[in-house]
Amino acid sequence: METSYDYALSLDAADPLREFRDQFVIPLREGREQIYFLGNSLGLQPRKTHGKIKEVLQQWSDWGVEAFFMGEHPWLDFHEKLADPMSMVVGALPHEVVVMNQLTVNLHLMLASFYRPTGKRFRIICEAKAFPSDQYMLETHLKFLGFDPDETIIEVSPRRGEHTIRTEDILQAIKTHESSLALILWGGVQYYTGQVFDMETITKAGHAAGAVVGFDLAHAAGNVPLRLHDWQVDFAAWCNYKYMNGGPGAIGGAFIHERYHGDPSLPRLAGWWGYDASRRFKMEKGFVPDRGAAGWQLSTPSPLQYACLQASLEIFTAAGMPALHEKGRALNDYLIRLLESIVREAGERAIEIITPIKNPEKGCQVSLLMHRKGKETFSALQQAGIFADWREPNVIRVAPVPLYNRFTEVWQFADCLRRML
Structure with a gap:
């Protein structure tokens, strides 16, 4: 039957x-x-998207730059409206989530803050054959810092004759390199095989080894259950054009656990949109971060991209x-x-x-x-x-x-x- x-x-x-x-x-x-089974590559367009974009264009037409402050839905606080529904998708507190940039940019920004190599602890564990953008990001980031990627990156592979990576092999790699391990950067879902990784167990093992743990959630956000806050994940980044239906090249997202929000010693690459929102337009010298994950923003975002993602997030919230x-x-x-x-x-x-x-x-x-x-x-x-x-x-x-x-x-x-x- x-x-x-x-x-x-x-x-x-x-x-x-x-x-x-x-x-x-x-x-x-x-x-x-047609039968569309490619939501893992580019999600379909919500019917609301056209109207959301039209609304932003009308605001631009009616108010010009003053649309950041005027009208029924000012652009200035657009990202705050997306934080609540986005936090629901990834299992976080609203102030731990920010919608900004694209995935690879956000990963570079996260490494700038959370990859802090010392003389002894400098190695990074990641999955073998991760999506190429992650491989290139790690390679170039390490070279920029003066490290040899071949000496620094520890890749965990499937066993001979197998297609997926066993959790016990990930944990063994963490234990083997415990004394030299600075960071674990792993995927939530493997893009080629579709394997869902045990993110909670990986995070616990990484922290027990004294390492920072972050995840690329490109194939996980909007797809599998996530509880980033409860799992004590340090940081994560994702794109919003796959399961999240935010449109081609959609604005990305990032998570930074709240325990880091009040740490002034944590370095970051900053921009003016991440400046304290209450003082941003005073144009003062000296960077003062905005509250929470929003303090990692860089440049003025596009309300058009915000609008596309908002159309989808409203559907996720309703469902x-x-x-x-x-x-x-x-x-x-x-x-x-x-x-x-x-x-x-x-x-x-x-x-x-x-x-x-x-x-x-x-x-x-x-x-x-x-x-x-x-x-x-x-x-x-x-x-x-x-x-x-x-x-x-x-x-x-x-x-x-x-x-x-x-x-x-x-x-x-x-x-x-x-x-x-």
Whole structure:
């Protein structure tokens, strides 16, 4: 029954979040809605986005630069309106979260504050084959400080013949390098395999070793449950154009735990938008940070980017994170069950699911290692109107997301895959 289309229809009918799909613009081809499983790359456009942008443009038209201070929604405090809903997404206190810049810029800023190498403690632990922007960020940041990346960075890899990284191997690396470890910078969700890492355990182990612990949450924010404050994470950064639906090149986000907010000795690279908001326009010499994470801001932000993210955050708030996570797990479980059925029917090693399927916590993404007909299958999915992602050398990534994907779309994807194999 579970592999039937009627069963998928029954799941959609019982879905308490089914009406939220109507709040997004679904891509069309020849008048027919496509199946969009690329929320892990670029989220779909909320229908509210157009109106939010139009409102900012009208403010610009009506008030010019005075729109920062005038009108029903002045731009000056726009970022404060985004802090509450954003903190709900990442499990933080509102003053621990700030919407600013883009992901890699924010990671550089976080390292400027939290990577404080000494003669003995200077090494950084990270995942092997992290997303390239993280690799390049670490490499260039270390070279800028005069360190050799090859001597400084300790990468933890999957074991031979495995695709994902075991938690015990991460903990062993922390223990092995305990005396020389300054920082752990890890991903919340691995972009290639979709593996959700045990961030709470990594943080505890890192702190026990005397290291600072930060996370890149590009594939985690809006996807998996996060409790950054309770986990005592030191810092985190993320983009808002994937699961957060903030638009291409969307403004990013950062988290700094409140225990650091009152530490004047903590260095930072500052800008005027991070200056004390109550005194910012006095234009005085000497940097005085704004309260909380907002004190890490740099330049005057774009209200247009704020507006795009606000449109999505309003939907997240209405849906509620517990309900979104529950449906996300249900979509993932249903997809896995269908894929396991296909693997059994294929009768040979045609597909390998490299995303951990027994993890207690699952994200939206499932990665399929194609042992045969990889490119042919991917092309067939495209022809069938299914948006998926091809990663060299032979992986297809799909990510049914709870806000706008249906169980029947998962069934259609699996049916297309079955017919190809």
